[in-house]
Amino acid sequence: xxxxxxxxxxxxxxxxxxxxxxxxxxxxxxxxxxxxxxxxxxxxxxxxxxxxxxxxxxxxxxxxxxxxxxxxxxxxxxxxxxxxxxxxxxxxxxxxxxxxxxxxxxxxxxxxxxxxxxxxxxxxxxxxxxxxxxxxxxxxxxxxxxxxxxxxxxxxxxxxxxxxxxxxxxxxxxxxxxxxxxxxxxxxxxxxxxxxxxxxxxxxxxxxxxxxxxxxxxxxxxxxxxxxxxxxxxxxxxxxxxxxxxxxxxxxxxxxxxxxxxxxxxxxxxxxxxxxxxxxxxxxxxxxxxxxxxxxxxxxxxxxxxxxxxxxxxxxxxxxxxxxxxxxxxxxxxxxxxxxxxxxxxxxxxxxxxxxxxxxxxxxxxxxxxxxxxxxxxxxxxxxxxxxxxxxxxxxxxxxxxxxxxxxxxxxxxxxxxxxxxxxxxxxxxxxxxxxxxxxxxxxxxxxxxxxxxxxxxxxxxxxxxxxxxxxxxxxxxxxxxxxxxxxxxxxxxxxxxxxxxxxxxxxxxxxxxxxxxxxxxxxxxxxxxxxxx
Numbered sequence: 001x002x003x004x005x006x007x008x009x010x011x012x013x014x015x016x017x018x019x020x021x022x023x024x025x026x027x028x029x030x031x032x033x034x035x036x037x038x039x040x041x042x043x044x045x046x047x048x049x050x051x052x053x054x055x056x057x058x059x060x061x062x063x064x065x066x067x068x069x070x071x072x073x074x075x076x077x078x079x080x081x082x083x084x085x086x087x088x089x090x091x092x093x094x095x096x097x098x099x100x101x102x103x104x105x106x107x108x109x110x111x112x113x114x115x116x117x118x119x120x121x122x123x124x125x126x127x128x129x130x131x132x133x134x135x136x137x138x139x140x141x142x143x144x145x146x147x148x149x150x151x152x153x154x155x156x157x158x159x160x161x162x163x164x165x166x167x168x169x170x171x172x173x174x175x176x177x178x179x180x181x182x183x184x185x186x187x188x189x190x191x192x193x194x195x196x197x198x199x200x201x202x203x204x205x206x207x208x209x210x211x212x213x214x215x216x217x218x219x220x221x222x223x224x225x226x227x228x229x230x231x232x233x234x235x236x237x238x239x240x241x242x243x244x245x246x247x248x249x250x251x252x253x254x255x256x257x258x259x260x261x262x263x264x265x266x267x268x269x270x271x272x273x274x275x276x277x278x279x280x281x282x283x284x285x286x287x288x289x290x291x292x293x294x295x296x297x298x299x300x301x302x303x304x305x306x307x308x309x310x311x312x313x314x315x316x317x318x319x320x321x322x323x324x325x326x327x328x329x330x331x332x333x334x335x336x337x338x339x340x341x342x343x344x345x346x347x348x349x350x351x352x353x354x355x356x357x358x359x360x361x362x363x364x365x366x367x368x369x370x371x372x373x374x375x376x377x378x379x380x381x382x383x384x385x386x387x388x389x390x391x392x393x394x395x396x397x398x399x400x401x402x403x404x405x406x407x408x409x410x411x412x413x414x415x416x417x418x419x420x421x422x423x424x425x426x427x428x429x430x431x432x433x434x435x436x437x438x439x440x441x442x443x444x445x446x447x448x449x450x451x452x453x454x455x456x457x458x459x460x461x462x463x464x465x466x467x468x469x470x471x472x473x474x475x476x477x478x479x480x481x482x483x484x485x486x487x488x489x490x491x492x493x494x495x496x497x498x499x500x501x502x503x504x505x506x507x508x509x510x511x512x513x514x515x516x517x518x519x520x521x522x523x524x525x526x527x528x529x530x531x532x533x534x
Contacts, residue, residue, distance in 0.1 A: 012339035019338035020346025022207040023066055026332045026370055027053075027347060028354065028362065029236055034069045038077040040087055040321055043250040045069045046355055047320030051311050053348015056323070059307035062299035063340045065289045066329035066347065067311060069321040070281060073274065077321060080270045084261065089270075091252065091316045092261040096271035098312030101279055101305050110301025113283035116417070117424035118291075119390065119397045123404025124417060125288050128327055129381025130409060132374050139371035140180035142173025142234050175230040176368040179217055183210035183372035205336045207373045214369035230366045240359040247356050252319025274312075278324045280414060282308050285327040292334045328374070335377045400424040429457065439465040446475045450482040450489075459488050466496050471503040478510040 009016075027049055035045030052067030060067065080090050104110075189195060190206030221229035241247050261267050286304050290297065304325065311323050333343050354362050390401040400423045408416030436458045440447045446469055454462075469475055477493065479485065500507050 016342035018205040019336035019343040022336040023347040024350035056311040057344035061303040070324040094316030097274035100275035101309030105306035119400040120420040127408035129378040132378030136371040142176025179368040187376040285325040456488040
């Protein structure tokens with residue numbers, strides 16, 4: 001088995017390593033930005049990314065999901081540091097949250113991820129795509145310089161980001177625009193059928209080409225046309241250690257003060273909050289990643305909760321931020337051609353070596369390159385054809401999809417998903433409401449069919465059908481397809497049998513196993529053995 005997996009990983013190295021580099025380039029500024037927005041040390045974001053790439057990648061059951069600090073936890077982390085009074089208090093809460101996630105995994109709580117309707121998951125992906133586009137336009141024009149919130153589903157997304165888009169066109173940096181426009185064209189060109197058919201071009205991922213283009217352009221522009229070059233504030237900004245030991249000094253290891261935080265009752269509230277939100281966001285991201293996977297592989301949700309739990313325990317012990325599986329980076333991984341967990345591991349390795357040895361070189365990458373990659377990813381997630389696809393599926397699919405998109409844009413990920421789930425559940429109940437009982441007519445003959453499970457929710461529909469049957473009719477009630485019949489339904493049918501003779505209605509009953517019985521007038525009949533138990 002080990003040999004089989006080794007062969008699989010080696011076979012896809014040509015896809016996974018370039019994809020891992022692309023994810024690393026996207027994840028690097030995001031890890032720093034999320035730490036900044038959380039009010040935490042910048043290096044704590046990198047620690048979370050390192051743990052997600054180097055450790056969680058092997059513990060996870062997903063081949064494509066990328067784990068790391070999530071913008072969805074930014075507000076929670078910021079408030080937690082304030083509530084607990086120190087960053088170390090947050091680290092203790094992170095460890096406790098990881099233990100809780102481990103317990104949830106062993107309790108098989110990951111099954112919750114199976115109850116998200118497809119239309120709602122697709123709506124979440126489309127909303128994230130639109131958020132990426134909205135958030136990255138300022139970076140693509142050279143207007144915005146900070147990355148905090150760029151994966152965010154917080155309220156500020158709806159309220160401020162649209163204004164930032166308009167402001168961005170008033171503060172355009174010519175160099176950033178040239179880089180981002182050409183990079184987007186390169187990415188689009190790399191996605192065409194002709195390019196995909198060229199064997200030698202398939203070895204070079206489009207996003208990597210976009211980064212090389214951006215760096216090369218800026219080097220040439222600074223030499224020959226400084227006015228068209230990208231300024232330092234629009235480049236990746238990674239702390240450069242003077243020597244290797246500086247890297248290790250950034251880790252915050254456990255000490256005696258950790259025990260003092262265990263007596264703070266607020267610590268446990270924060271830990272439970274992080275565990276729940278991180279688990280939900282992980283399950284949502286995992287479900288969405290499975291849908292984006294070209295090979296349609298299904299990742300085990302309980303194993304993912306355990307992996308995230310271990311990751312958060314280690315991250316907290318080393319001084320890192322809480323983490324989740326992150327859909328934006330996972331989508332970037334898939335978009336770049338990642339095939340296995342090696343891509344995620346590669347992104348972790350490059351994060352490690354970059355902050356140790358190559359920070360000064362990475363700081364030459366224009367943010368406009370990364371913006372172009374995420375704009376292209378956002379377009380793929382929110383492709384207009386996706387909206388048309390759900391429109392043609394009917395309102396029962398289109399409305400949950402569109403409402404989820406709008407709800408996430410104007411609130412946040414979890415609230416938007418909750419709204420989408422309510423709408424999706426409404427249509428599921430409505431579909432089952434009508435499908436469980438059907439009434440067909442042929443002259444004065446009526447067939448009332450009880451299909452599959454018939455619950456008390458169908459009582460109103462059953463009464464409506466019964467009241468629509470006129471006098472002097474013949475009614476057959478067929479329960480042969482019903483596996484479960486609620487007691488309330490049985491009582492309603494018995495009441496109908498008792499009153500049918502008054503309207504000269506003849507009632508025939510068909511049992512579950514197909515044995516037909518005819519009971520006239522006020523006969524009281526038990527439909528089947530299952531009904532008897534009820």
